[in-house]
Amino acid sequence: MRKTSLSIIALLAIATPVQAAAPITGRWVTQDKDGVVEIYACGDSICGKLAKFLNPPPGGNAQKDVNNSNPALRSRPLLGINLLSGFKAAGNEWKGSIYDPRRGKTFRSVVYKGKSGNLVVKGCIGPICQTQTWTPAS
Template identity: 35%
Template sequence: MPYQKSGVLVALVALVAVPSVAAAPASIGGRWKTDDGKGIVAMAACGAKMCGRIERLLINEPPGGQRDERNPDKTKRSRMVSGLQIYWNLVPHGAGWKGEGYSPEDGRYYTAHLRADGNKMTMKGCVSVFCRTVTWTRVN
């Protein structure tokens, strides 16, 4: 019996001594072309978290530039869409990233779930129980 107890003790010590290693999600850093081809979004670190800004629009803009005219906050409707931060507080979550997002196309804020896989990144945005998923492509 003493042998069995020491074997169990060694097994328990081994389990405690081996740190659990959770795989970090793939990096979402870089420049991404939107699924509809209307813009390039730059994803980068913002302190300890990740965020994303519209780097540039690939569509013909109205004179004076595209404005955030559908924002629910009327005081923000005159700001430029180019340069606008649309993702913030993105942190690792399982195999991807989770944070907050904003769509200037429809003026909605949503919970964002992002996951990169090579040169593709899928984004699922959810407002309440309604979700939409799109896939962006990495650009140089």
């Protein structure tokens, strides 16, 4: 009987497909079409930096992170900062943190590739999440 139970468990493990998070590295245009985020491997996680302004902010390419909740970081340039950090595969999605320079705050985030090939990006505070769809940059 025990041998039969182990055989059934082994067959179920083989028959159950393992869902892995689709790769998300590359360059993505934000939903508002105001910037390009480059997502790349950084150490043992995935990060994403603001690579280009498509709609330059008031300070142009030299715009500083003036809304940051940490006064010591308000003089750093926005261009090149990591907006996404610490993302790790979790099933069919990636989990990490996202920084919103408009609010100057970092939020828990979930990112995954949608069926259309776009990137679905969620930023969450507790159970409340806001979702954006980013498109591949050409």
